[in-house]
Amino acid sequence: MSSLDEAGVIDVVARGELPRPGVLLGIGDDAAVVQPPPGKLMVLATDTLNEGVHFPVGIASCDLGHRAVAVNLSDLAAMGATPAWALLSLSMPAADAEWVTGFVEGAQRLAKRHDVAIVGGDTVRGPLSVCMHVVGFVEPERFLARGNASPGDAVFVTGHPGDASAGLSLLQSGDSGNRLTDRFLRPQPRTDVGCALGGVASAAIDISDGLVTDLRRMAAASGARFVIELRDLPLSDALVDLRGADAALQHALAGGDDYELCFTVDPGREALLGGLAADWDCGITRIGHVEAGEGLVLLKDGEPMQVTSLQEWQHFPKAHS
Amino acid sequence: MSSLDEAGVIDVVARGELPRPGVLLGIGDDAAVVQPPPGKLMVLATDTLNEGVHFPVGIASCDLGHRAVAVNLSDLAAMGATPAWALLSLSMPAADAEWVTGFVEGAQRLAKRHDVAIVGGDTVRGPLSVCMHVVGFVEPERFLARGNASPGDAVFVTGHPGDASAGLSLLQSGDSGNRLTDRFLRPQPRTDVGCALGGVASAAIDISDGLVTDLRRMAAASGARFVIELRDLPLSDALVDLRGADAALQHALAGGDDYELCFTVDPGREALLGGLAADWDCGITRIGHVEAGEGLVLLKDGEPMQVTSLQEWQHFPKAHS
Numbered sequence: 001m002s003s004l005d006e007a008g009v010i011d012v013v014a015r016g017e018l019p020r021p022g023v024l025l026g027i028g029d030d031a032a033v034v035q036p037p038p039g040k041l042m043v044l045a046t047d048t049l050n051e052g053v054h055f056p057v058g059i060a061s062c063d064l065g066h067r068a069v070a071v072n073l074s075d076l077a078a079m080g081a082t083p084a085w086a087l088l089s090l091s092m093p094a095a096d097a098e099w100v101t102g103f104v105e106g107a108q109r110l111a112k113r114h115d116v117a118i119v120g121g122d123t124v125r126g127p128l129s130v131c132m133h134v135v136g137f138v139e140p141e142r143f144l145a146r147g148n149a150s151p152g153d154a155v156f157v158t159g160h161p162g163d164a165s166a167g168l169s170l171l172q173s174g175d176s177g178n179r180l181t182d183r184f185l186r187p188q189p190r191t192d193v194g195c196a197l198g199g200v201a202s203a204a205i206d207i208s209d210g211l212v213t214d215l216r217r218m219a220a221a222s223g224a225r226f227v228i229e230l231r232d233l234p235l236s237d238a239l240v241d242l243r244g245a246d247a248a249l250q251h252a253l254a255g256g257d258d259y260e261l262c263f264t265v266d267p268g269r270e271a272l273l274g275g276l277a278a279d280w281d282c283g284i285t286r287i288g289h290v291e292a293g294e295g296l297v298l299l300k301d302g303e304p305m306q307v308t309s310l311q312e313w314q315h316f317p318k319a320h321s
Numbered sequence: 322m323s324s325l326d327e328a329g330v331i332d333v334v335a336r337g338e339l340p341r342p343g344v345l346l347g348i349g350d351d352a353a354v355v356q357p358p359p360g361k362l363m364v365l366a367t368d369t370l371n372e373g374v375h376f377p378v379g380i381a382s383c384d385l386g387h388r389a390v391a392v393n394l395s396d397l398a399a400m401g402a403t404p405a406w407a408l409l410s411l412s413m414p415a416a417d418a419e420w421v422t423g424f425v426e427g428a429q430r431l432a433k434r435h436d437v438a439i440v441g442g443d444t445v446r447g448p449l450s451v452c453m454h455v456v457g458f459v460e461p462e463r464f465l466a467r468g469n470a471s472p473g474d475a476v477f478v479t480g481h482p483g484d485a486s487a488g489l490s491l492l493q494s495g496d497s498g499n500r501l502t503d504r505f506l507r508p509q510p511r512t513d514v515g516c517a518l519g520g521v522a523s524a525a526i527d528i529s530d531g532l533v534t535d536l537r538r539m540a541a542a543s544g545a546r547f548v549i550e551l552r553d554l555p556l557s558d559a560l561v562d563l564r565g566a567d568a569a570l571q572h573a574l575a576g577g578d579d580y581e582l583c584f585t586v587d588p589g590r591e592a593l594l595g596g597l598a599a600d601w602d603c604g605i606t607r608i609g610h611v612e613a614g615e616g617l618v619l620l621k622d623g624e625p626m627q628v629t630s631l632q633e634w635q636h637f638p639k640a641h642s
Binding site (some may be wrong): 076222 | 348349350354363367375394400413440446452454456457459466
C-alpha cells in the first residue's frame, strides 16, 4: 500500500473528472469556475459524513464514496433540483493510495450516473470524514420545499423505508451481501423522482433522519397535521421476513438512513402523479393525508398510536460505531 | 453551560441570517434556493478546518467562526470573485450553547462585512471540524486563475507574509493579544483586492500554504519560471523585531496560514495597478518577475538560494496541536 501526499490525492480525484459543458476551470485551482444555466434557480446543499456517526468504522472506501454523493444528491432531489456540480472535502488520518482510489471510484461512478461533475474540493489530514457540497438547478416555478403542504393533500413515500436501518443492523452483526445491507451501503438518490415532482408535488423532504422525524418537520414547516396510516407503509418483504412486522415498522418509522423522498400532492394532481410514477422503478406509496392542525398522527388500524416511545434519529445522541 | 440539540444549533445559525436579495429559501430545508445574478460565472470553493491540524486546540469559538469564513473567502478572492453565499457544516463532539453562539457570531460578523449570506449547512456529531462552502460570481472576462502568468510579468504579494505563522508560534508558547497573534487568529480575506484585480492581473493564488509552495504551484500551472528577490519580501517590522531577519524570511517563505494574495501583472498594466492599489489598506509589494523556464528561483542578493531546506506546508505531515 503506497501513501499519497495532498497533490497525489488531488490527482486521483482529477483523473476521474467528467468533462462537462459549463465547467471553465475544474480541479486544481483555488476554486472552480462554472457557467450556470440561464433563467434557473440554484439549489445548494451540503452533507457531512463522520466515521462512527454516519457510517460504520471499516466501511469499504468505494461504499463511502458512493454514500457521500448519494446523500447530497438526495437533498437536491427533495428540492426538485437537477444536480450539476459537486465539491468534495475529504479528511483522512493518512492517504493510502488504494483506499483513495476506491473512494474516488465509488463517488465518480454515482456522480457520472447523475451527470454530476466533481469540480473541486479539499484534502486534509484529520479524522476520517467526508463533506460534500452539491449545486443543482431548478426552474423557478418548480422548486419544492418542505413547508408547502396543505390540508387535503395526500402523503406519499418512495421505495421501502426501514430497509437501510435493518441493513445497518445486519452489518453490525457481521452479515453482508444481501438486499438489505445493499440498501444501507448503496443508497440510490431519487433524482429522477424529485425532478419530475416539481410542479406536481406541493412539498417534499428526504427521510434520511427517519420517517417520523422528517414527517414532523414537514408538518411543522407547513403549519398542518400529517396523518399516516401505518398499515399503508410499504414495508419490504425482506424487512418483514427478517424482523417481523412490529420491528419492521419501527425500522420504517424511526430507523433513518433511508434516502427516500416523502412528498405531498394535491388530490387534483394525483392522476398526473400516477402517470409519472409508472416510470419510477423505486415505486411510490400513498401513506396518509394532510389535515388542518399540527403535528404527526400515526394511525394503527384506525386508532392513533403513541409515538413518543420511538427511538428517533438524532445526530448528537446516536452513533454508528 | 447548556447543551443544544441539532435543531437548537440550526436556530442559532439561522438567527444570525442576513436578509439578502436573491435568497428564496435559506436555512431550514433540505437545501437552499438562491437566484444567481444573470450573465456571470459562478465560482465554487470549499475549505475544511480540523482541530489540531488547521487551528490549535482550544481556540476561541468566535475566532474559529471567523477563520472558517476568512479562508473560504480568500479562495474566492484569488479567483477575482465577489462572494455571495455560504454553506456551513459544523462537526462537534457536543453542542455547547455558549460555544456555538460565539462561533456563529464570529462567522456572521465577517460574512456580513463581505455581504455574504450563510444560507444553509449541516450540524453533525464528531471531532471538532468546520467545512465551509462558498459561492461567488465574476464577470466572464474577469476571472483569475493561477496558470495564466507569462514571461515578463511582475510578481506581487499583498500584506506581510510570515506574520501569521509567527503569530501561531507565539500562541503555541502561551503569548497572545498582539499584532502577530491577531494576524493568525483573524486573517482578513483580500476580497476587495481580488475583485479589483480581475482584468488587471494575469494570474493569482492565495498563499495559505506558504509563499514557496504556492509560487511553485503558480509556476507549474503557468508553465513558466518565477524569480523572487528575497530582499523585496515585505517582512513586517513586528516579525523582524520578534524573530530576526533570517527566521522572519523563513516564516514569510514557508510558514503558511497567510491569507494574502500573490498575483502577476503584465508590465503594461502596472500603472493601472498602481492606481487601484492606492485604495488597499493591506498594501502590495513587487517581489519578483516571471521568465521563460520552470520552477521557482529565490534570489538572495542576486544569487540563487537553495530552497530544498525550507520546511514547506503540507497538510499531511504538519499539525497545529
